[in-house]
Amino acid sequence: MSLLPALQDPAGSPATREAVRFGEQSLGYGRLAAAADALATRIAQAGRVAVWATPAPETVVAVVAALRAGVPAVPLNPKTGERELAHIVSDSAPSTVLAAAGDVLPPALASLTRVDVDTAAAPQPSDASFPEPSPESPALIVYTSGTTGPPKGAVLPRRAIAATLDALEDAWQWTGDDVLVHALPLFHVHGLILGILGPLRRGGSVRHLGRFSTEGVARELESGGTMLFGVPTMYHRIAEALADPTASVGLTKALAGARLLVSGSAALPVHDHERIAAATGRRVIERYGMTETLMNTGVRADGEPRPGTVGGPLRGVELRLVEEDGSALTDPASIGEIQVRGPNLFTGYLNRPDATAAALTADGWFRTGDMATLDPDGYVRIVGRKATDLIKSGGYKIGAGEIENALLDHPGVREAAVTGEPDPDLGERIVAWVVPADPGSPPPAEELAGHVAAQLSPHKRPRTVRYLDALPRNDLGKIMKRSLHG
Incomplete structure (x- = not known):
């Protein structure tokens, strides 16, 4: 089956049916197919292409064209700094960059052949013929945030994209x-x-x-x-x-x-x-995924929307919780690291066999680095990242997420993040970073500690509270806890 069957044969639905709309700009299936096929013909021998991924129809045409031509595409964040962008270009080695005609590209892309994307192609029968690539062939190379070093390119095969989207079709x-x-x-x-x-x-x-x-x-x-x-x-x-x-x-x-x-x-x-x-x-229902795994779990459309959970494993996905030594968790109500296996997984990190080997177990499970508990019916409750959200204090394993939710229930708190810091007595002490609802009158630290202790338990109360005007966030709204320092 084609990855995008409606574009393989736009006659399967009315060619004028709207496919994508960005403000006043709209592309029907026929026009999108014509524009993508025209571009696919131009880039079929490109080897690998970068896509200047602005929120515009040109980005859609570029990515669809690459998929049609069987050419791996590297989406680029237009806000990426020069140093990081230069690393991504050097690592992924695209020959060509696809961009809208009016886009001004940074110097890091100057060595690439530029192809302007034309979205104006009229719907018409196309003579273009593109054989469907192997399901294992790379479709996209998406770079991760690189919290401990330069970003790594996760190679996503066509198989993983199809598996994830079809599992979501079933769930939703x-x-x-x-x-x-x-x-x-x-x-x-x-x-x-x-x-x-x-x-x-x-x-x-x-x-x-x-x-x-x-x-x-x-x-x-x-x-x-x-x-x-x-x-x-x-x-x-x-x-x-x-x-x-x-x-x-x-x-x-x-x-x-x-x-x-x-x-x-x-x-x-x-x-x-x-x-x-x-x-x-x-x-609101939640789902859980990563760049390397695409989607792992999700609350079903016909399931119970349970705040604080991300549902159960999607169709085809195996999920388990493990102890720090990698052994299976015997008590699912306690905290363990999520590992997943299935057709949704990436094939590896580009040019990084060492990182790929470290991310996978010998039997093919991906180590997510996310910590969670399991409800009796299999719903997953994520408590945070192993590196930043699992706090070991006074002999307890504590997830930052539940403390953050408790703090957000206090009327004087607008935003909250929780981290752990070294403590000579406790091992780690719990630190709350709080954006007060009223900056002129923040709730006292003792009051917030008591609020958490009353809702959860005393050992989960923050020992230190620090007040901020705003929490540092990335483009997807995730709090960047590594930027929080005392």
């Missing part, structure tokens, strides 16, 4: 009738694979907001959108907007009418879950 009852709304960046798995290739694989459509706004969400959901994809920062802003009864009528109605509200890329605080549900009657 995703069809060609769905219209997806999102404002996620197109250089990463969430926005590009789930948010663009997902609708195109189903023969549905996607409306990209370009830049997130609650007004844009309300407008597109009220005018036919059925699904919304977002990250916790976006849903937090939605929850804040819903709290204003004079300004939220349209937003409340739009969200209430959506078929599915999905959050990912980081944990959505329980407090925001509850605020959105109370205002709209609709629950």
